[in-house]
Amino acid sequence: MDDERTITDREGRRYRLRPIRPDDADALQRAYDRMDLRDRRARLFAPIPALSDAFAEQFCTIDESREFCFVLESDDEPGELLGGCRLMGDAAARVGEYSVSLRSDLKxxxxxxxLMEILLAEADARGFETVYxxxxxxxxxxxxLVRQLGFDVERDPDDWQLVRATRQRAA
Ligand SMILES: CC(C)(COP(=O)(O)OP(=O)(O)OC[C@H]1O[C@@H](n2cnc3c(N)ncnc32)[C@H](O)[C@@H]1OP(=O)(O)O)[C@@H](O)C(=O)NCCC(=O)NCCS
Known part of the structure; x- marks a missing residue:
């Protein structure tokens, strides 16, 4: 996905999805501020109170050769980010780790x-063999959600607090 596309939610509300840009860092910090503690913990595995400038800038800087990230916007809230999805690939861009999050009020x-369906379609189109x-x-x-999308889910053998969800591209 090189430019913008429109998606709709269950009630038919429309949103725009586009690749993240370096100048999104401030909006990303504001969106994070609007995630509740539980969702921050779910996303970053710790209830980190705020995204630092350095962290936000890093999130907005993409290595196009093996990574993509799309962010969600709405005409009702110009300049704000509502959520997004990201895939970070290995050096060969064959195995990628996904992440996804939404502002808590939009769950x-x-x-x-x-977001996950679009991420998986993009991963397939880019030749990723495994998304986890x-x-x-x-x-x-x-x-x-990942079970519904066909991922295998298993306990992390090294950490009882984590599970690992894996999806191989269909042959
Ligand atoms: C996880 C997350 C992305 C799901 O997004 P969402 O828009 O709320 O989910 P959807 O409305 O698309 O629901 C999709 C499916 O997820 C599951 N689901 C959603 N909310 C659920 C809940 N509260 N309890 C159990 N299952 C739930 C259901 O299976 C649902 O399918 P259904 O509607 O057919 O029942 C969102 O809750 C989020 O951003 N959470 C905080 C960050 C996070 O956890 N990121 C993932 C880190 S690995």
Missing amino acids: GRGLGRR GIILADNAAMIA
Whole structure:
């Protein structure tokens, strides 16, 4: 996905999805501020109170050869980011770790599923063979979602607080 596309939630509300840009760092910090503690922990595995400038800038800088990140916007909130999805590949761009998150007030509208579907389609189009995610074992929503999307889910053998969800590209 090189430019912008429109997606809709379960109630038919429309949003725009586009690749992240370096100048998104401030909006990314504001979006993070609007995630509740539980969601911050689910996303970063610790309830980190705020995204530092350095962290936000790093999130907005993409290595195009093996990584992509799309962010969600709405005409109702110009200049704000509502959520996004990212795939970070290995050096060969064959195995990638996904991440996905939404502002807490926008959960439960079907947007997480749309973001994951688009991420997987993009990963397939770019030739990734394996997409995986590390998920907190108590993140029931994310675990249910990846199961619905056909991922295999297994306990992390080294950390009882984590599960690993893996999806191989269909042959
Ligand atoms: C995980 C997350 C992306 C899901 O997005 P969402 O838009 O709320 O989810 P959707 O509305 O698309 O729901 C998709 C599926 O997820 C599951 N799900 C969503 N909310 C759920 C909940 N509260 N409890 C259990 N399952 C839930 C359901 O299986 C649902 O399918 P269904 O509607 O057919 O039942 C979102 O909750 C989020 O951003 N959480 C915080 C960050 C995070 O956990 N990121 C993942 C890190 S690995």
